[in-house]
Amino acid sequence: MLIKKPSDIKPSEITPESVYKNRRDFMFDGGKALLGAAAASTFPRIANAQDGDALRARAPAAMRRSPPAAWWTEKFQSIKPAPDSEPFFTGEALTPYEDVTIYNNFYEFGMDKSDPATRSGEFKTDPWSVEITGEVGKPGTYHLEDILKPHDLEERIYRLRCVEAWSMVIPWIGFPLADLINRFEPTSNAKFVEFETIVDAETMPGINSRFAIVRWPYREGLRMDEAMNPLTFMAVGLYGSYLPAQNGAPWRLVVPWKYGFKSIKSIVKINFRETQPDTTWEDLQPNEYGFYANVNPEVHHPRWRQDMERRLPQTLFSRRVIETRKFNGYGEHVAHMYEGMDLSRYY
């Protein structure tokens, strides 16, 4: 009997065990192993957690956000820490808070990676209302405070893989989208969930930029089973603190097995519908971005190789170019939803 091996791996490409182990230690250590001063200063991460603080990661005190309104303080009083096993946790080194909050794609604030952090000073997240519409039992416009009220917050450490071939590891604070969906009682016609980002030209300087070719508002969507998957998360914070504007304040979607652009930010509308919604990037360049956008090293983007990624932060001395895993490593929990689908066609 013929046992098939991946044909594209030559013996010469297999990394020697010692090197491999080194790299593994370097990237996957849980923050306890001491790796010397250089590594420690590059990844301060878990060192930020304070004594008696159950959360795995906290923003550096000096960088912590002030709450958008008083009720947020209370909401963040008790947060369930991330467990110590996959999929709601990963032992890979966290991307430091400083990097997570300066390197963002959020074109409503500008095209440069640092624009969302530097040009969002005017952005207001309170009061924040959310419209829930379409095929749903309890449609209406709700204050975010009321939407969040019944949900207990928890911490989850997920990988985030951008279609531009870079990735981060981020400790989010939030709750499962499934819990929210159940509360609003979608009808049997609800086959897809559509999300929209706020459009506020006065506080989002990218909206009226003459280079903006995006048709606002930014729109994203999920199939109902994807939205109900336990991994799908609504984040209201990161590193134990409130979401900064550049990361999608006051709340955003996090779908860790899909490319980052699916994880829509600063949501003001959730629409339950029977048909597949048009999404922003698919609308702009359908040959480059699909509706599903599952992380898939086998399907190459026309411009970026998708079988490897730069795990940020890179430095001159730690290149950290790692292999991209199918479904971003979450296949065990999500692959079943795509059985029988040709993923090179539904990319």
Place this chain on the structure above:
Amino acid sequence: MREFIKPAVFLLAMVPFVLLLVRALTNDLGPDPAQELSIETGEWTLRFLLATLALTPLRQLTGQPEFVRNRRMLGLFALFYATVHLLVWMTFILGFRWFAIVEEIVERPYITVGFTAFMIMVALGLTSPKAMVRKLGKNWKRLHRLVYVAAVLGVVHLLWILRTDVSEAVLYGSIVFVLLGYRFIQYLNKKRRAVA
């Protein structure tokens, strides 16, 4: 006075590289240095290429031969920045995986285009010493006209990778258009004079 011009141009041309190096060594390139270094070295390659192309028209328009005396050096600087650009891409973006590097060059059009421009610049760099100019004689000039092709390919390469904002590629493209247009008009005038 004149003997200081060349060293001064040399030092000036090194400035962007030294600044990038300092930023890289002090970890001041942000979380994604690969991206930053790629963008910066790519742009400096284009800028030096365009500067090189601007020297001949400048000499003709001003009558100052000094411009052309620095042409080879600026051309070699374009090649230098292109080489750094390529190395950054190979190490930081592709992690020195040879199969990936070859596959990218062959299969991804914008990289094929950029790599072709690089190969042209290598050929021009290798044939830039005075001895080679003498050896190649008339063919030298023919060969070195390929620099026009390299400049156009460089702009196409940039245009292709941009995600949404094409303003920079348009700027560089317009400069190439003017520089090549100038030569084309000269060529037409020469031809007309020859006929008359």
